[in-house]
Amino acid sequence: MLLAYLNTIRQRSTRMFLTIARIMVPVMVIVYAADRFGLVRLAGEALAPAMAVLGLPPQAGIIWATTVLTNIYGGMASMAALSSGLQMTTAQVSALGIMMLFAHNVPTEQAIVHRAGASALVTGALRFTMALVVGALVAWVCQALGWLQAPVSFAWMGQDAGLTQGPPDLLPWLWATLKSLLMVFGVIVGLVVFLDLLERLGVTRLITRLLTPVLRLSGLEERAAPLTTVGVLLGLAYGGALIIDAAERENYSRRTRLLALSWLSLSHSLIEDTLLILALGANLWVILVLRVLLTLGVLALMAALTQPGTYWGRRLTAVGSPQRG
Numbered sequence: 001m002l003l004a005y006l007n008t009i010r011q012r013s014t015r016m017f018l019t020i021a022r023i024m025v026p027v028m029v030i031v032y033a034a035d036r037f038g039l040v041r042l043a044g045e046a047l048a049p050a051m052a053v054l055g056l057p058p059q060a061g062i063i064w065a066t067t068v069l070t071n072i073y074g075g076m077a078s079m080a081a082l083s084s085g086l087q088m089t090t091a092q093v094s095a096l097g098i099m100m101l102f103a104h105n106v107p108t109e110q111a112i113v114h115r116a117g118a119s120a121l122v123t124g125a126l127r128f129t130m131a132l133v134v135g136a137l138v139a140w141v142c143q144a145l146g147w148l149q150a151p152v153s154f155a156w157m158g159q160d161a162g163l164t165q166g167p168p169d170l171l172p173w174l175w176a177t178l179k180s181l182l183m184v185f186g187v188i189v190g191l192v193v194f195l196d197l198l199e200r201l202g203v204t205r206l207i208t209r210l211l212t213p214v215l216r217l218s219g220l221e222e223r224a225a226p227l228t229t230v231g232v233l234l235g236l237a238y239g240g241a242l243i244i245d246a247a248e249r250e251n252y253s254r255r256t257r258l259l260a261l262s263w264l265s266l267s268h269s270l271i272e273d274t275l276l277i278l279a280l281g282a283n284l285w286v287i288l289v290l291r292v293l294l295t296l297g298v299l300a301l302m303a304a305l306t307q308p309g310t311y312w313g314r315r316l317t318a319v320g321s322p323q324r325g
């Protein structure tokens with residue numbers, strides 16, 4: 001019995017990991033090449049005028065562009081490289097931080113969203129729109145009301161941040177990529193075992209009941225709650241892998257996939273990513289509480305607009321089941 005159980009866990013975890021790896025590896029290679037050829041920095045410099053409109057320094061464009069194309073750590077590395085000439089208030093760091101949280105690692109994560117059965121274009125546009133609009137509002141409102149105007153020191157980043165500056169050499173990048181993939185595999189195995197244990201102990205049903213008010217607001221099916229919660233707390237790659245697996249086994253509707261993956265696109269990895277941005281000097285109420293509340297608001301609006309019988313609800317039904325492969 002134990003060997004049969006372990007074999008089932010191994011097969012399911014391996015299948016999920018290979019699905020995610022086939023998405024992640026090509027995108028990571030492309031982003032690495034773009035970084036090596038200086039395209040990320042060029043994108044950041046092109047964003048400088050937009051950053052000025054948002055009330056942020058021009059360096060914020062490079063930091064955000066790096067974050068969008070790589071991840072939060074890449075954005076922190078860019079900030080470390082620019083730290084000597086960077087002057088920002090808590091409000092500005094909070095505005096940039098919430099932009100980084102809404103839109104980071106977009107090529108990889110939107111590929112996962114597409115594979116999981118939702119539109120990468122729609123969810124990607126949602127992420128960029130929320131990042132720009134909310135980032136601008138935070139910066140403008142704080143500036144107008146004099147909130148969070150204390151300067152933030154980045155001296156620690158230039159001294160002992162432990163972050164690489166600039167694009168990495170090939171061998172360190174290959175080693176870091178391998179470690180990332182091994183970590184993803186280990187987390188997936190752990191999540192599969194953990195979720196199976198929760199299901200056997202009846203905890204999954206308890207979590208679902210506790211989340212019922214939020215589920216009603218967001219329009220999600222109850223059976224998608226535990227998987228969405230995993231992604232919200234740990235990350236889109238993990239939650240996306242579980243949703244890919246579960247959606248194909250349980251035949252989630254297109255509406256459920258869209259709502260669940262829109263939720264994950266806007267708010268995921270609430271523990272790790274929030275702590276990283278908090279370490280940069282951002283305000284916790286802005287980067288966590290405001291982000292979660294706005295995400296729930298957007299999900300409530302999307303749920304209302306996609307109700308069966310509405311125009312968008314009929315469109316989702318007419319499209320049919322997403323392709324698999």
